[in-house]
Amino acid sequence: MITRIIGGIVSTAAILTVGVGCATAQPASDPLPSWNDGATKKAIIEFVTKTTKAGSPDFVPVPERIATFDNDGTLWCEQPMYFQFLFALDRVKVLAPQHPEWKDKEPFASLLKGDLKAALAGGERAMVEIVMATHAGMTTTEFEQIVKDWIAIAKHPKFKQLYTKCVYHPMLEALAYLRANGFKTFIVSGGGIEFMRPWTEKIYGIPPEQVVGSSIKTKYEMRDGKPVLVRLPEIDFIDDKTGKPVGINSHIGRRPIAAFGNSTGDQQMLEYTQGGSGARLMMLVHHDDATREFAYGAESHIGTFSDALMAEAKKNNWTVISMKDDWKQIFAFEK
Amino acid sequence: MITRIIGGIVSTAAILTVGVGCATAQPASDPLPSWNDGATKKAIIEFVTKTTKAGSPDFVPVPERIATFDNDGTLWCEQPMYFQFLFALDRVKVLAPQHPEWKDKEPFASLLKGDLKAALAGGERAMVEIVMATHAGMTTTEFEQIVKDWIAIAKHPKFKQLYTKCVYHPMLEALAYLRANGFKTFIVSGGGIEFMRPWTEKIYGIPPEQVVGSSIKTKYEMRDGKPVLVRLPEIDFIDDKTGKPVGINSHIGRRPIAAFGNSTGDQQMLEYTQGGSGARLMMLVHHDDATREFAYGAESHIGTFSDALMAEAKKNNWTVISMKDDWKQIFAFEK
Numbered sequence: 068m069i070t071r072i073i074g075g076i077v078s079t080a081a082i083l084t085v086g087v088g089c090a091t092a093q094p095a096s097d098p099l100p101s102w103n104d105g106a107t108k109k110a111i112i113e114f115v116t117k118t119t120k121a122g123s124p125d126f127v128p129v130p131e132r133i134a135t136f137d138n139d140g141t142l143w144c145e146q147p148m149y150f151q152f153l154f155a156l157d158r159v160k161v162l163a164p165q166h167p168e169w170k171d172k173e174p175f176a177s178l179l180k181g182d183l184k185a186a187l188a189g190g191e192r193a194m195v196e197i198v199m200a201t202h203a204g205m206t207t208t209e210f211e212q213i214v215k216d217w218i219a220i221a222k223h224p225k226f227k228q229l230y231t232k233c234v235y236h237p238m239l240e241a242l243a244y245l246r247a248n249g250f251k252t253f254i255v256s257g258g259g260i261e262f263m264r265p266w267t268e269k270i271y272g273i274p275p276e277q278v279v280g281s282s283i284k285t286k287y288e289m290r291d292g293k294p295v296l297v298r299l300p301e302i303d304f305i306d307d308k309t310g311k312p313v314g315i316n317s318h319i320g321r322r323p324i325a326a327f328g329n330s331t332g333d334q335q336m337l338e339y340t341q342g343g344s345g346a347r348l349m350m351l352v353h354h355d356d357a358t359r360e361f362a363y364g365a366e367s368h369i370g371t372f373s374d375a376l377m378a379e380a381k382k383n384n385w386t387v388i389s390m391k392d393d394w395k396q397i398f399a400f401e402k
Numbered sequence: 403m404i405t406r407i408i409g410g411i412v413s414t415a416a417i418l419t420v421g422v423g424c425a426t427a428q429p430a431s432d433p434l435p436s437w438n439d440g441a442t443k444k445a446i447i448e449f450v451t452k453t454t455k456a457g458s459p460d461f462v463p464v465p466e467r468i469a470t471f472d473n474d475g476t477l478w479c480e481q482p483m484y485f486q487f488l489f490a491l492d493r494v495k496v497l498a499p500q501h502p503e504w505k506d507k508e509p510f511a512s513l514l515k516g517d518l519k520a521a522l523a524g525g526e527r528a529m530v531e532i533v534m535a536t537h538a539g540m541t542t543t544e545f546e547q548i549v550k551d552w553i554a555i556a557k558h559p560k561f562k563q564l565y566t567k568c569v570y571h572p573m574l575e576a577l578a579y580l581r582a583n584g585f586k587t588f589i590v591s592g593g594g595i596e597f598m599r600p601w602t603e604k605i606y607g608i609p610p611e612q613v614v615g616s617s618i619k620t621k622y623e624m625r626d627g628k629p630v631l632v633r634l635p636e637i638d639f640i641d642d643k644t645g646k647p648v649g650i651n652s653h654i655g656r657r658p659i660a661a662f663g664n665s666t667g668d669q670q671m672l673e674y675t676q677g678g679s680g681a682r683l684m685m686l687v688h689h690d691d692a693t694r695e696f697a698y699g700a701e702s703h704i705g706t707f708s709d710a711l712m713a714e715a716k717k718n719n720w721t722v723i724s725m726k727d728d729w730k731q732i733f734a735f736e737k
Contacts, residue, residue: 275655320610342629
């Protein structure tokens, strides 16, 4: 929960063209060319086919074709830590000259010395302090620009690529395939809603109004005769675990028929999706490819894919996507 | 504010075909046949033309064509009181047998005797009690069905028509005209979000995910092995006055370029809309037609159109829609 509050308010991205570049030449009829043939790919195609074919007993009218996607670890990488937290750390460095008191104040003092472990020794409180110091106190327009400026140049420490290049190519194909079949695609993430919105349309083809996430409170006021929304250092909503169905209901107002996640934070979203009548598709991305991306499970400090979650998946017939086995190509920059 | 908390959590509706039935035969090229020719109609058409014409200096790309509409008093009637409050009163009668204690407990005792004035003597607290007793304690799915059942048969006390017939025909035309020109239309209402969503798609062509409103908190839980969201007797958000820009930012994440309202509760939404750069359209419906609908201003207990609001409209160049002069036909049932 501690890490998800951070992941919630803090979480990252950049510039990838949606739906371009495949690992291998495929017949034009293959909607998911970066996916290896097998049960996982088949599950997606069969679901889309049966819910969209007129006369099918599983047919779903277009307005009810709602598909929700977690972001961190589902649409883009979340290691070595949530990109939004890396953004917050960069912001602490940028803001430090305006805060001479940080030199002697934790968690900032340790952060500025480069000692992340000591900085986070303060637990949840330390993380919330970092988030509020970097995400609040400006207008929504100002924050949007700060995110845009960062995402345009900041690079992933391992891949040496813009964060927005660290998106999963097979998932971009899945998004495009669903939309081509009348689905409306939404992000439902523990990440900050206003951290994602500045780039999701360009990267995923998902407009701001289809992004659901964690939030801090905002306040309407006039500044120099101009109406603005000021970001306050107060948590409004955590869109994680049981919060995901709540966020879905608040923002979408319909139960999804397809949901994609990768961690314990997504379990309730998948349960809620499955709880409706008719055909449903629930999928979990499993990070099991240490060579091309990362391999991690319950021991990870983020994106926990626990044994309990795997047991839930089996019990409920959710499809587990093996990054290693099911994805021919993970990132566009691989080739 | 008292009345808007009610209007907020409480607020009404039913079955009108969008865009059908005009007062007078018009050339096929007239997108707003129920509007009289004049400055008001011209303002809408000129705005749509200049923001959608390629090469125009005021051109706006499709994804940024966001138009927001208040509901009570802007898209449908709000007299003799918010329809959602009439719904709440009907619910009190239905639920009374399960609450024998209401016979001796205000505000319910007075309500059940038909004495609305005495019931509301308790002010805001009385209203919140009525709302929570009728809007909370069930799942979101159960509440949706309760609203659907009511809206299918309940009738307006003056017009003797289903509430969903009490929608303004010229506004249905404006909604359809904007959408035909690439605009995405949203409701941004002080009314309850889950009270509106069950019928807005059918009546206005606005899907649940494009409805923003006031809300009570919900909680995710398993009931008999089924995942549900339970409606709690606790206010989550009041989407009125300064809350409207906050709600817009939370749900839409973009500043609208057009906004329609009718009361002091809409002032901040219009200010916020106008605060962006480029062409903007701000409109206020003025209820000045006692013959065909109602005529009321600041003295009304709801939907206040005060002198101060009229002064704001003049100062900011907002267009005031006179129902009497600008609308050839108000309701489809008139003819």
